[in-house]
Amino acid sequence: MASAYRGEMTNPAAAPPESEVLTAAEMRAAIAVLSPADLLRLKKAARLFGRLMGMDPDDLVQEAVVRAMEDARHCRRAMKVIMFLIGTMRSVASARRKSADARRVVRSVDDDAPSGGTPVMPADACTTEEEHIVEQEFWKKRVEAVFELFRDDEDATLWLMARMDTDTLAEAQAATGFDATKINTVGRRVRRKVERAFPEGLRQ
């Protein structure tokens, strides 16, 4: 189930025939009747993804809804709309992050300094080496902080290592040796602790 939302958004070449996909009007109607649980799933996903990818979570939700209506033709009727929305959210956030990374130019503080003068503030799209190092250190410490939450929980630590090193649940399951139930149970335990420790997401 979980891999469906990833595959659907990463394989546009596999566009299904029109009769098998939603129209924009149907997408809109489906969004209007999302269940409370699905709306809460959307909130959780936006919290987990938003700031990490440099976006406000509410903005990410709104952008994903707009995009989902534009791309309704990619949503098969058999697919749950919440899965499509979360996949779209992931796609929007990834595109935003890649775009920001592509614009970013790392340059030396010295590059900005008039000869013998004080360095000037770099343009928005640029970052100084110093800022780059600070950010690097931030991500490193954040990873450490996540692991620190589970210092006394071997299963959770194993789960974290596997999920951070692999792209799919199946790969993580193979790496940990956990069965389907255990990987889900440990995953939920990790998620709840991370959600409480970082209620605004991993980059709050």
Next chain:
Amino acid sequence: MTGNDRDDKKELVRLAEALIQNVVTQSDDDIIAEAAEDYGDANATAERMRALVTAAANRAGRLKLEAARAALQGARLRTSAQVMEGSFEDKKRLLLQLIAKNKAVAQRLTLAARNADDLTESDLDSMLEDLRDLGLFDPADMPK
């Protein structure tokens, strides 16, 4: 983990994706219970989300409408440009031909217009556009 910032960030992105996968596999009851723990009132939180997605859906509808309007306007401008492509004499000749061929056209015009007397180029363009909008001629028929 590694000392490389790209790897650390990538690992956090993978973690976020894994946690989201976990969110979508939980039962509705579990998700609602978690929201009650985290936010107090799960229903109120869900309704705030509903307001957010509804506003976005409305915005998407407006964007689509604006895009359709812009496309229509663009098509009109292109067609108008097509009407105005010919020379003044070509347009005058075309108007007189249309009048001669079509009584309905003649009935819609004043005597001066029927004779194409004292018409400026702007008058001709405007009349030809009106006739085009009435479906009485196709700009593609305009002499090149």
